[in-house]
Amino acid sequence: MNYSNLQPIPNLPRLDLPKVVIVGGGFAGLKLALGLRKSAFQIILLDKNNFHQFQPLFYQVATAGLEPSAISFPLRKIFHGVPNVSFRMAEAEGVDTNAKRLYTDIGYIDYDFLVLAMGADTNYFGAKNIEYFSTPMKTVSEALYIRNKIISNYERAINIPKMEDRKSLMNMVIVGGGPTGVELAGAMAELRNNVFPKDYPELSFKNMKVVLIEAGPKLLAAMSEQAQSHALDYLQKLGVEVFLATRVLDYDGKVVSLEGKEPIETQTLLWAAGIKPNRIEGFDASQYAGNGRMLVNEFNQLIGSEGVYVLGDQCILPGGEFPKGHPQVAQVAIQQARNLSKNLFRLIKGEQLVPFKYKDLGSMATVGKKLAVVDLPFFKFQGLLAWLTWLIVHLMAILGVKNKLFIFLNWSWNYLSFDPSLRLLIKPKYVRASERKELIEEKSS
Amino acid sequence: MNYSNLQPIPNLPRLDLPKVVIVGGGFAGLKLALGLRKSAFQIILLDKNNFHQFQPLFYQVATAGLEPSAISFPLRKIFHGVPNVSFRMAEAEGVDTNAKRLYTDIGYIDYDFLVLAMGADTNYFGAKNIEYFSTPMKTVSEALYIRNKIISNYERAINIPKMEDRKSLMNMVIVGGGPTGVELAGAMAELRNNVFPKDYPELSFKNMKVVLIEAGPKLLAAMSEQAQSHALDYLQKLGVEVFLATRVLDYDGKVVSLEGKEPIETQTLLWAAGIKPNRIEGFDASQYAGNGRMLVNEFNQLIGSEGVYVLGDQCILPGGEFPKGHPQVAQVAIQQARNLSKNLFRLIKGEQLVPFKYKDLGSMATVGKKLAVVDLPFFKFQGLLAWLTWLIVHLMAILGVKNKLFIFLNWSWNYLSFDPSLRLLIKPKYVRASERKELIEEKSS
Structure with a gap:
């Protein structure tokens, strides 16, 4: 893709702090942003939705037991009054790891640290x-x-x-x-x-x-x-x-x-x-394992790119305790994010980083x-x-x-x-002709 | 429209009772169906949605204060275990008042009494x-x-x-x-x-x-x-x-x-x-007032058609206390429905009908x-x-x-x-290519 027409993402606060750009507000990305609020970093959190979603209860939404709003949480609300964290609803598209620049559908942003916590999508194994x-x-x-x-x-x-x-x-x-x-x-x-x-x-x-x-x-x-x-x-x-x-x-x-x-x-x-990790453009094929997970070291640093970290479902630490990779579950994502946030504090203080160790709960x-x-x-x-x-x-x-x-x-x-009452067929309805074109484009994309 | 290919609505219980077909599960239609449950009538309630909606609180849904499910109620659930009431999600399209037959998008149905309680839609006054x-x-x-x-x-x-x-x-x-x-x-x-x-x-x-x-x-x-x-x-x-x-x-x-x-x-x-009453095909222009409301007598009987009743926003009683018609509010709809359900009981018993009298609360x-x-x-x-x-x-x-x-x-x-938390951009998303055509048709309709 050609990103040469992109402008920088506007209206971000100008703080004289190292920039941590987090892609994804799931378990890992949200945990990391929470860990770094009120730190000496400027955090820019991106997600394609304006809310964090609690995946373990999706099935209750599907079966009319819970409302979507009960298991979704507006990301902006979480960071009310936190001046060093900014949220943008955006999709990351590509990266220039040499220039340390992330390209998104709302513009580009230059980072000091890029954290990919983009999770995984459904895998049909080619069917x-x-x-x-x-x-x-x-x-x-x-x-x-x-x-x-x-x-x-x-x-x-x-x-x-x-x-x-x-x-x-x-x-x-x-x-x-x-x-x-x-x-x-x-x-x-x-x-x-x-x-x-x-x-x-x-x-x-x-x-x-x-x-x-x-x-x-x-x-x-x-x-x-x-x-x-x-x-x-x-x-x-x-x-x-x-x-x-x-x-x-x-x-x-x-x-x-x-x-x-x-x-x-x-x-x-x-x-x-089955699931397959989400991905963006700009990395080398050698940075991926065969299953699409990105190869990281024990500090969740992406191998082969400086200043890039990958968390949760999207990454794999080859060798060690889990030769096929850690299980792709919430606990791994959360614990990796917690470890990374502590390591970023250590990095600033010039202390030794601590390797990630999974504790199976x-x-x-x-x-x-x-x-x-x-x-x-x-x-x-x-x-x-x-x-x-x-x-x-x-x-x-x-x-x-x-x-x-x-x-x-x-x-x-x-x-x-024994009778959930949420059996309602409600859709936000696009009634006006003027909306239709936009709608159809959105659905076909 | 040509209804000659329509089949009767299937799977309705065969009861040997006079059939009351109610079009619309709003304040009037729902009140009437509730009034006639366990009566000597067979009720078929139709609505284009599978739920009753509480219109006075729409604005709180629009401003993220309430979830749609809080002010919507599944119509089927209301009539659990009530054998003489059947619900169908359907749109009424036309009527043959001589044959006493209602045409809908899921088939036709023959009625003894037809009750129109279809409410009103937005009026742009031609702009x-x-x-x-x-x-x-x-x-x-x-x-x-x-x-x-x-x-x-x-x-x-x-x-x-x-x-x-x-x-x-x-x-x-x-x-x-x-x-x-x-x-x-x-x-x-x-x-x-x-x-x-x-x-x-x-x-x-x-x-x-x-x-x-x-x-x-x-x-x-x-x-x-x-x-x-x-x-x-x-x-x-x-x-x-x-x-x-x-x-x-x-x-x-x-x-x-x-x-x-x-x-x-x-x-x-x-x-x-502004609002304008909803309507279906098959009535004579002389049965409508200039503003699209249908002319009824003091028993909410449609003037000029036998066995047809109209309630709420959709009807107007000319003359009398409200020369421009009763206000188009929930209370009128509810009180008219209550009066009609009592009159239907009276009708069966051969008693005198009681005219509708609005009590402004x-x-x-x-x-x-x-x-x-x-x-x-x-x-x-x-x-x-x-x-x-x-x-x-x-x-x-x-x-x-x-x-x-x-x-x-x-x-x-x-x-x-002071902070409603429902600021979530959640849409039931049509992800599969196989759904797109259906989607686009639905949206353009």
């Missing part, structure tokens, strides 16, 4: 048809889209006379047996079991399938065998059909074909089977009401206690007192009523 | 440019669109180097001095005074205008003189520029030209200056925190007490315990923090 017809869930917007799509499908199904012809609108297939797939499948089954039959008394739900497909031999591959078998058991209790060691061959928007299994009719194929997944699995480093448990632990941990992790309060109330409400 | 470039607020989707548009404008403004060039993105002009316009203008001014300067410390808000334009000589024309002058005073206290007796001449998306006043640069022109509008005006039939008051009254009345009127609770908490939170 074009699946990419074309299936629905991913890597943003809160996509989660909301899933919710709208499912409700629309049911409103359409009720207008179809023959049961046979309704099947593909009612069945749901989820691909990927990691935490996202397991949590989505469980929540969808609960909707099918408890909510939809009351909303659509005219439809029969005996024939509605919720199917979870995993290519590997186990669900929750990163967890303990105990967690794996309990999760499978819980899903089956809720009526989810789980197909392990099963590969998706193709999808045409109506029928999923599977290796060694009958094809399934569905217009809702949710793809949670455990992992957990929830399948349904009172059904969850928790692996702590020295203690594994399941069921009601695990579910309560999951609730508390996620509540604590959510940013902001108001969001905590509203999520707590929503969960209590949904628990008591 | 094509204004219709093309301004933004209305007659649905919760449009309110959400306003919110997104304003936030987008500010995220764009901050990337513009010169103050002069930012003006049109920052200024807001609201046309229409009724309750909607007054409430919008007040809430926008509060955002400008208290929230935006913290979100965008790089921008100067001294030059940001919030302008309210009214063609008539007074704000809140339907209220008492006391309410009118207090509302004006409150708006001016909040820094709203109020132009009375001022007509909007034209708008090109950037500049509003006004009669006898300097033009104003703005990309945000909110149009709340008063009216109110809120301008800002602790600033509201209330006109009760025998008592008019303003200020803090009026504001508390407004809060309580609206809280009571909102459907559902959960919505009441969440709105109460939101209001308390916003009151204490």
Whole structure:
């Protein structure tokens, strides 16, 4: 791309401090910006959205349990009254590492330190048809889209006379047996079991399938065998059909074909089977590992570029404890950001940098009401206690007192009523003709 | 339109009861359906959305104070376990009053009683440019669109180097001095005074205008003189520029030209200056008044068609107490629906019908925190007490315990923090290429 027409990003405060430009306001980027507020650095935080999103609860947005606003937090609000942090809603596009200049869709900016914390997007592993017809869930917007799509499908199904012809609108297939797939499948089954039959008394739900497909031999591959078998058991209790060691061959928007299994009719194929790191132009191919993660040293410095750091899902530290890279989870991103912020303070003081060391705090997944699995480093448990632990941990992790309060109330409400009330088909509607062109361009991009 | 290819709406329960088809799930339609549940009628309720929307609080959605879900209620949920009421998300298109058949976008349905409660949409009074470039607020989707548009404008403004060039993105002009316009203008001014300067410390808000334009000589024309002058005073206290007796001449998306006043640069022109009733095909021109309202008798029976009733904003009862028609407000719609549901019971029992008699319960509008005006039939008051009254009345009127609770908490939170946290640019995003065509068609329609 040609960046020669770009102007510098305007209206940034002129501070005589070294500039740290952070790309991405996810777990890593936000943690770093928070760590450096009121420091002797000028922070410019960029994100393509104006909010931080709490990815672990996307599935509850998709299944009408929570509002997007409950798990999203305006980035500007976090830095009210913090003069050394500026936010810009922008997409980073490329970099000139020699000139130390970052190019974005709103202009360029010169940095002293560039921190890439851009996370990852859905990976279809080259399956074009699946990419074309299936629905991913890597943003809160996509989660909301899933919710709208499912409700629309049911409103359409009720207008179809023959049961046979309704099947593909009612069945749901989820691909990927990691935490996202397991949590989505469980929540969808609960909707099918408890909510939809009351909303659509005219439809029969005996024939509605919720199917979870995993290519590997186990669900929750990163967890303990105990967690794996309990999760499978819980899903089956809720009526989810789980197909392990099963590969998706193709999808045409109506029928999923599977290796060694009958094809399934569905217009809702949710793809949670893989991720690939986001990237920008300007780096050398040698700076990437084969899977697209960027090669860093133990200080999260990008190998081969001065002053560039990479955090979280986007980076890989070759060798050492995790030869295939650290797990691409929130905890790694947060801990790397914390270590980097401390190292930047050390750098200024001329102190020795401290290498990153991952502390595994455990992992957990929830399948349904009172059904969850928790692996702590020295203690594994399941069921009601695990579910309560999951609730508390996620509540604590959510940013902001108001969001905590509203999520707590929503969960209590949904628990008591077994009937989340967010089944609303609301879209910010572009009504005016004058908006249409802009709209269509936006959607096609 | 040609309806000959339409099939009957499928999957409706076969009850041997007279069929009441209600078009519209607003205040009137919903009230009537609730009144007739568990009656000896079969009710089919149609709405183009799958939820009831609480119009009096749209302006709080537009100004980031409330989530759309707080003021929207899924229509299916309201009729859980009520076997004689069926809901369909559908748009009524036309009617054959001789055959007693209603045509919709999902099929036709034969009725014994047809009730039109379709409400009204924005009226631009033929001003094509204004219709093309301004933004209305007659649905919760449009309110959400306003919110997104304003936030987008500010995220764009901050990337513009010169103050002069930012003006049109920052200024807001609201046309229409009724309750909607007054409430919008007040809430926008509060955002400008208290929230935006913290979100965008790089921008100067001294030059940001919030302008309210009214063609008539007074704000809140339907209220008492006391309410009118207090509302004006409150708006001016909040820094709203109020132009009375001022007509909007034209708008090109950037500049509003006004009669006898300097033009104003703005990309945000909110149009709340008039409404026109919605309509469907198949009635005779003689059944409409000049303003598009349908002529009914004192039982809300449409004049000239047997078995058709019209409620609320869509109807007019000529002569009598209100020669220009009852005010187009929620209370009239609700009271007419209540009267009609009682009359339908009477009809079945062969009793005498009771004519509709409007009981004016008063009216109110809120301008800002602790600033509201209330006109009760025998008592008019303003200020803090009026504001508390407004809060309580609206809280009571909102459907559902959960919505009441969440709105109460939101209001308390916003009151204490003076900082609503819903400034999120979230759209259900259509990511897949396969969706684009459908999307574009939807948006162009």
